[in-house]
Amino acid sequence: MLPTEILKNHDTPFYYYDLEVLRRTLELIKSSSDYPGYHVHYALKANVNPVILRVVADYGLGADTVSGGEIVRALETGFAPHSIVFAGVGKSDREIALALRSGIGCFNVESSEELARIEELAREVGETANVALRVNPDVDAHTHHYITTGLAENKFGIGMDMLEPIIQHCIDSENINFRGLHFHIGSQITTLEPFRILCERINGLQEYYESRGILFASINVGGGLGIDYDDPDANPIPDFRSYFEVFHRYLQLRPGQELHFELGRSIVGQCGSLISRVLYVKSGRTKKFVILDAGFTELIRPALYGAYHKIQNLTSHSDIMDKYDIVGPICESSDTFGTDVLLPEPRRGDIIALRSAGAYGEVMASQYNCRTLPKSIFKE
């Protein structure tokens, strides 16, 4: 439940973060990932609000980054350099050099072309780059096609059939310290079955390479665990215990082997809501519109992916229920948060919450239409 009395007194729109939910989430992650060799990294791409980052870092998680900017942000927050992994299909020379200088834990490398460039830049500065190869395991995560990444047709990773010579190259190179394999099959995955299939793929790969005398010091299974967008109050914290258990049960780790996770949405998704005010309730010819002071500039997920966020009127006590299209002020039709949403009768000035917006919300906000980036407030 959101604290309406507090939220009412702030200028809208803004992001509201419940740090108690975040801490409880992190505590469950810590206690349920307590298996030998398990390391959990936080995927910064989900949210880089400094207050949120500080809390996550305090729980001793590593960082998963996808740009030079994120590496700098992770270091500034106090994530240990060796706990930082760096992924992405298009790392620039400047980003690679920064990562080498910073002594990050691992480059997750997506192609032989990128590997050659990292090797060259490491040689120039007399460094050795820690490298894991991102494998495209061709596992269907059954999630939105924009956020599926583990299928053969996606741009991500190296196909399993192309892997062997690239691994050999890593092993032979003087400027590369080959660490192992990296995977990420997609995001907002709501059943554990795709993760179990991923474990089986990895088992097969390990057996194959072991028979050729190649061992992996580290396996990284990426992120992707989903959250309950439908009922955030009933399920504020994902079932991390079952999630980690799947890997413990099905993934055959070798003695001393490290297992890395890169979780984003499941860590920060449920602690955040976008809070806005009703500007106008407009009667159209066939529909009623609730026009908010927040738009896709503050939360782009509905416009970009057709994503669902639960919409609540926190201040209406009316018994009269009706259906409304909930829209923002931006001059584009896609600026819609929900159509035919059943809500108690809204009035100008009502406070509307868009729930489960802690991940890929504030961090994807834009200044389109010369709008100001949203502020954030916190509940300790």
Ligand code: LLP
């Ligand atoms: N590791 C890699 C290599 C990734 O590409 C991602 C997310 C993650 C970890 C973290 O995944 P998570 O645990 O958060 O599912 N903007 C989209 C989501 C894009 C996810 C991109 N990659 C959305 O709003 O749904």
